[in-house]
Amino acid sequence: MTQTLAAATMAAYRRAAGCIAVITLTNPPVNTLSYLLRESFYETFRRANADAEVKAIVICGADGKFCGGADIKEFAGKFSGPSLVALIDDVEQSKKPVVAAIEGMALGGGLELALGCHYRIAHTKAQVGFPEVTLGLLPAAGGSQRLPRLITLTSALELITTGRRISAPEALKLGIVDKVTDKNALDMAIDFARDIIGKPLESRRLSLRTTPCPPDVESFLDEALASIRKHSRGAIAPLACLQAVRASVYSTFDEGLKKEQELFKMLLTSGQARALQYSFFAQRATKKWSMPSGATWKNTSARPLRKAAVIGLGTMGRGITVALIKAGIPVIAVEMGLKQLEAGKTVIMSMLEKEFKKKQLTKAYREMAAFTLDLAKLQEVDLVVEAVFENMSLKKQIFQQLSSLCSADAILCTNTSTLDIDEIASVTTTPHLVVGMHFFAPAHVMKLLEVIYGPRTSPTAVATAMQLAQQMEKVGVVVGNCNGFVGNRMFKLYAEQAYFLLEEGAIPEQVDQVLEDFGFPMGIFKVSDLSGLDIEWKIRQEQGLTGPKQIPGGSFRHRAGGRYSPLLDILCERGYLGQKTGQGWYLYEKPGGRVPTFNLWLHKFLEEYRELHGIQKHYVGQDEILERCLYPLINMGFHILEERIAASPEDIDIIYVFGYSWPRHWGGPMFYASMVGLPRVLDKLNYYHEIHPDIPTLEPSSLLKKLVANGSPPIGTWGAFIKEHNSKL
Numbered sequence: 001m002t003q004t005l006a007a008a009t010m011a012a013y014r015r016a017a018g019c020i021a022v023i024t025l026t027n028p029p030v031n032t033l034s035y036l037l038r039e040s041f042y043e044t045f046r047r048a049n050a051d052a053e054v055k056a057i058v059i060c061g062a063d064g065k066f067c068g069g070a071d072i073k074e075f076a077g078k079f080s081g082p083s084l085v086a087l088i089d090d091v092e093q094s095k096k097p098v099v100a101a102i103e104g105m106a107l108g109g110g111l112e113l114a115l116g117c118h119y120r121i122a123h124t125k126a127q128v129g130f131p132e133v134t135l136g137l138l139p140a141a142g143g144s145q146r147l148p149r150l151i152t153l154t155s156a157l158e159l160i161t162t163g164r165r166i167s168a169p170e171a172l173k174l175g176i177v178d179k180v181t182d183k184n185a186l187d188m189a190i191d192f193a194r195d196i197i198g199k200p201l202e203s204r205r206l207s208l209r210t211t212p213c214p215p216d217v218e219s220f221l222d223e224a225l226a227s228i229r230k231h232s233r234g235a236i237a238p239l240a241c242l243q244a245v246r247a248s249v250y251s252t253f254d255e256g257l258k259k260e261q262e263l264f265k266m267l268l269t270s271g272q273a274r275a276l277q278y279s280f281f282a283q284r285a286t287k288k289w290s291m292p293s294g295a296t297w298k299n300t301s302a303r304p305l306r307k308a309a310v311i312g313l314g315t316m317g318r319g320i321t322v323a324l325i326k327a328g329i330p331v332i333a334v335e336m337g338l339k340q341l342e343a344g345k346t347v348i349m350s351m352l353e354k355e356f357k358k359k360q361l362t363k364a365y366r367e368m369a370a371f372t373l374d375l376a377k378l379q380e381v382d383l384v385v386e387a388v389f390e391n392m393s394l395k396k397q398i399f400q401q402l403s404s405l406c407s408a409d410a411i412l413c414t415n416t417s418t419l420d421i422d423e424i425a426s427v428t429t430t431p432h433l434v435v436g437m438h439f440f441a442p443a444h445v446m447k448l449l450e451v452i453y454g455p456r457t458s459p460t461a462v463a464t465a466m467q468l469a470q471q472m473e474k475v476g477v478v479v480g481n482c483n484g485f486v487g488n489r490m491f492k493l494y495a496e497q498a499y500f501l502l503e504e505g506a507i508p509e510q511v512d513q514v515l516e517d518f519g520f521p522m523g524i525f526k527v528s529d530l531s532g533l534d535i536e537w538k539i540r541q542e543q544g545l546t547g548p549k550q551i552p553g554g555s556f557r558h559r560a561g562g563r564y565s566p567l568l569d570i571l572c573e574r575g576y577l578g579q580k581t582g583q584g585w586y587l588y589e590k591p592g593g594r595v596p597t598f599n600l601w602l603h604k605f606l607e608e609y610r611e612l613h614g615i616q617k618h619y620v621g622q623d624e625i626l627e628r629c630l631y632p633l634i635n636m637g638f639h640i641l642e643e644r645i646a647a648s649p650e651d652i653d654i655i656y657v658f659g660y661s662w663p664r665h666w667g668g669p670m671f672y673a674s675m676v677g678l679p680r681v682l683d684k685l686n687y688y689h690e691i692h693p694d695i696p697t698l699e700p701s702s703l704l705k706k707l708v709a710n711g712s713p714p715i716g717t718w719g720a721f722i723k724e725h726n727s728k729l
């Protein structure tokens with residue numbers, strides 16, 4: 001294996017046009033600058049430099065990809081082999097002109113290498129960028145020092161602190177590349193290299209330049225710092241990137257490089273970099289799905305999708321229709337009444353219009369939606385997404401109709417948030433083709449798609465849903481069937497604890513502040529006001545927890561075998577549904593208002609509520625808020641792993657990062673637990689459970705206990721414990 005890898009990984013050398021050395025970075029799949037490639041490049045570059053017949057050097061990447069940067073996996077170990085900083089310095093100092101031929105991508109260390117070259121020629125479709133910040137790092141092979149010396153300080157700062165990738169034409173405008181071609185970039189680079197032989201190179205060595213600055217550079221950098229602080233939600237890498245760029249302004253190139261290295265070391269050893277790099281690989285791992293039956297992404301083919309249907313054009317159906325059309329799939333959109341159909345159509349067409357303008361899509365996209373009240377029109381579709389009200393009998397009625405109206409091999413998807421996929425499938429004649437596709441609002445924007453298989457769902461249905469996720473540029477995660485699946489089942493406990501904290505003495509502002517300081521873009525009460533309190537209220541009614549269908553037994557504050565908070569029900573009964581009614585957990589300037597303010601009424605109401613129910617108010621501190629909200633959610637994650645509803649902690653973490661805005665620099669709930677330390681999570685759950693024995697969800701899961709008993713192994717090895725745990729059940 002090592003031999004094959006070694007053979008495949010190299011900086012291949014050849015001669016072109018007599019006097020041009022072409023060095024091809026070869027390390028599939030994206031030519032990362034791994035240890036082996038750096039070693040080989042070192043030798044090859046020396047050879048080209050030393051060969052008197054070689055007058056110029058062109059560097060390119062194999063398979064139409066210049067370079068994906070440093071090998072991220074190597075950041076977890078010891079650094080060895082030739083340093084990238086030194087290699088790039090060799091390139092820049094070369095007496096022979098060096099030209100980078102950029103095809104595909106030049107990212108991170110790849111772009112740094114290109115900046116060390118004297119010229120850069122890119123294919124029109126190539127992308128360049130410094131994504132290091134998204135991995136909790138900064139460009140640390142001279143990129144933070146060379147880019148500001150090449151382009152405006154504003155653009156360099158923006159690219160380095162955000163990690164935004166840009167197209168070759170934009171890179172040309174900014175001055176990052178010298179030429180762009182829609183023909184073969186390597187051929188052009190070779191021709192170009194021949195033309196510049198013998199021309200002076202001093203002005204092309206970026207390390208010799210100074211950073212061009214705007215007039216009041218100090219206040220420019222101060223403003224940039226304030227803005228980054230405001231938007232980084234606690235992430236440290238963007239601030240370090242700014243410090244490095246600042247050094248390019250005030251220091252010599254060599255001093256700047258030193259600062260860059262210092263900051264890189266600090267970031268590399270931070271938990272945030274570990275979390276972000278974990279997240280990078282976790283996201284890619286979700287594509288490699290498997291089902292307990294042994295079906296996997298490798299052994300299952302997806303069905304081609306030519307046409308789809310969406311039933312129900314409310315909040316979700318509208319976004320789903322737009323997402324499908326954006327992915328190039330024509331949609332038949334169905335409603336139950338003319339008024340709803342017209343309303344849905346108007347919004348969808350205006351959403352498509354916006355997309356059309358934004359992405360410069362062709363007009364045909366707007367014509368890809370057909371609207372009807374007639375389910376019989378769905379005979380020819382390959383896939384249906386149902387997005388009607390969250391009501392089991394309504395969904396069953398629709399699936400029964402679909403079963404007789406659609407073709408026998410149509411994939412039938414439900415966008416339910418919580419309901420049993422298998423019960424829905426049970427009314428069809430093709431239960432193997434029924435699969436959950438749980439989108440997140442707004443469905444044309446949010447990246448996550450939970451793909452839920454029931455006991456009878458076929459691998460083909462799962463593969464087709466996963467392929468569709470990819471086509472819609474979403475992150476699909478395959479999960480098993482249970483109430484709320486992975487995301488909402490865990491989220492329920494997070495919300496529940498937040499309500500309990502209000503009962504016990506907190507106010508929404510306090511809880512939200514702690515969650516926002518942790519890194520969530522919005523606290524839970526602001527989210528609830530934004531989505532509408534009635535969404536959860538309806539789910540509670542459907543589950544028989546409140547309302548006309550409430551299951552008998554229990555009491556005002558105890559239902560379904562545990563403590564229950566009726567606060568949300570009370571607000572809904574009074575018509576306080578959140579932003580749309582102008583009042584919810586917060587007060588808004590008007591119905592539909594967006595700016596939350598202090599809700600004095602709620603604060604008084606909470607005091608009265610506590611008094612009425614004899615609840616002893618206690619001081620709820622920041623630690624308690626964070627632990628009570630996050631640890632039960634994490635605990636449920638362990639239950640979900642035990643039950644094999646999620647195949648891995650990575651899947652859970654990706655669901656949380658992409659569906660629930662969990663701060664990416666904390667990796668996701670399961671990675672966060674591993675960072676905090678499993679013994680601490682266990683102790684705290686035990687502690688809170690002892691104080692609140694009527695909250696059964698605070699009782700630690702057996703998997704968590706088992707992992708702690710086994711010395712809290714690293715997250716990557718939990719799989720073995722889960723397997724062993726299951727085999728003993």
Ligand SMILES: CCCCCCCCCCCCC[C@H](O)CC(=O)SCCNC(=O)CCNC(=O)[C@H](O)C(C)(C)COP(=O)(O)OP(=O)(O)OC[C@H]1O[C@@H](n2cnc3c(N)ncnc32)[C@H](O)[C@@H]1OP(=O)(O)O
Binds near residue numbers: 284
């Ligand atoms: C403690 C003190 C130490 C002090 C030492 C100081 C030394 C300092 C030297 C540091 C030098 C730093 C150099 C540099 O600044 C840092 C970097 O370059 S970091 C890396 C930057 N690059 C990226 O972030 C790119 C990441 N990759 C992508 O965005 C995409 O993969 C892609 C390149 C756009 C391709 O996308 P796709 O075609 O969709 O393919 P996939 O994403 O599915 O990837 C395919 C496959 O490749 C794996 N992979 C991709 N990129 C990398 C990578 N950079 N490293 C490792 N592996 C990579 C990816 O995981 C997939 O594999 P799979 O997971 O499916 O097995």
Ligand SMILES: NC(=O)c1ccc[n+]([C@@H]2O[C@H](COP(=O)([O-])OP(=O)(O)OC[C@H]3O[C@@H](n4cnc5c(N)ncnc54)[C@H](O)[C@@H]3O)[C@@H](O)[C@H]2O)c1
Binds near residue numbers: 312313334440
């Ligand atoms: N709103 C969210 O944030 C969200 C997120 C994920 C999943 N979901 C789930 O998506 C589904 C839809 O939720 P929503 O928020 O879009 O609801 P919604 O109330 O906004 O829309 C539902 C739509 O379905 C239509 N409808 C009802 N019966 C119909 C029928 N027989 N035929 C055709 N159309 C019919 C209604 O007229 C309405 O327009 C629910 O199952 C919900 O749980 C919602």
